[in-house]
Amino acid sequence: MITDAKYKKINEQRNSFTYTSLAYTPYEYIADSTILLDTKDLILIQGRNEELSMTELYYCTNSIPLLLNAIDAIKEPVYMQFVPKDFVDEFHSHGFESFAYFRDMVCYDIHSNCSVNILSIEDAKEAAAVTRSCRLQSRGFLGETTEWAKNWIQGKDPNTSYCKYSAILATKHENIITGIVAVTLYSFDKPEGPTLWIREVAVRPEYQHKGYGKQLLSQAFAYGSRYQASKSFLMADILNTNAVSLYQQFGFSYNEEEGQIDMIRE
Template sequence: MTKQEFDNLKKESVTYKYNSFEYLEYENVQNYQLIQKDESILLIYGENSEIGCFGVSWAANIAEDLVSAVKRLGPNILISFIPAKWKDYFNENGFSDYAIFRGYWIQDITKIKGYGDYCLLQEKECKQASEVTLSCRNQSRGFHGESEEGIRSWIKGENPNAKDSNSRHCSILIHKESDKIVGIALVAVYDYDSTNGPVLWLREIAVHPDYQGKGIGRKLILQGIKFGKEREAKRAFLMADDCNENAIGLYKSVGFVPDDDVEINLVSG
């Protein structure tokens, strides 16, 4: 799919009642193909190499059309950003939960004390950082880790997710033990034009399983808050899967509060 073809489809997607194109950048789906486009549904399909499965991006008016179209593609197809009111219908028709990501906020980080000095990942350390995330793969639903290329694109500000949110200061905080990276946190700051103030985005936190339970995750979060405050952030945001109880407990203990914003990702049966 060319960039122009994708841009045209993204524009067309808003003519349907619901769509997942709103959250897409071309780099995420450039190897996808157009499967269906008519008055009822718009569907593109391809391999999501980052996650390691096939997926679809879509626009539709009713759940029934979307379910039928995806089921024709076969089992184990990932479909994201399903409207909450459609979830029961999808589950009744053989789809299972992949991950239900919920937003968590701290609306005022100025009152939270950061944690000491932080250390930023250098480009020569991207492989080590990737290995930390991959060691945590599938510890919670929807967590697949980051490739070395993905880590590098983040610190260079070239990651499509960062571009989509107009994020600045894309960096990775690291924690070392015996000169070895064992914990990382991907951070950025966005929404500089908001009247409520810029937002620190804690996009991903990972601690090698051998070092979990030692407070490293909390330290990285608090260092991230310090990082954000130094760059004018007033609020903080992250997302967690509803089943990741350990992480949610940590986030709440720091001061994060869940909201009703959920990203529903399902897999066809």
């Protein structure tokens, strides 16, 4: 188990490494993990991804070959996030396959005055069920738990420690939640206004292609407008062409950053 003090030390050290998957990993995500290696050129942490039933590895390194050699000693299935784009071929040569490729998308016109349906904590179980009904429609999207939905609604998700006004918005049909969008805001210190973060959009498969995705994005924009958001940010799996097309209809475009490449070795 990794202590909070050890996590803070690793977090301080990671800036001295060339490559890392820990930049966006809160302590809660790796608290039950094990440190396999801790040297000046490689920190390797082994955790567990329950959704995929696989070992998940986290790393800081100055040498990708050194990292891959260490991974070769692990014989069980492995999942890794934030594989450097320039080294995807090297990971392939060590038995890895591409799992998902997420790219940041940004929209600078989020004006909307539609009504907003904000879910309460009592809706958390159903909201999570909506996300799980969409499991693997994007290859990296595994669905969420009721605990995640509760934490998001209450602003307690570890990834939102720097955010305000977290909420889950929903569309309904005959009192059934047909789709949800998780939203929050950050960068309130910016003179142009804060940024609306759209965490995920999910519509039950039987209600897809009926306009609910558009309704959810319109609600998200209206929610951001309440807090004078100047732009919106989301991450999209570039292989999920239906979702990307929807985002582009709402004015989202890719930014110039590399994005997040996830890979697995079974």
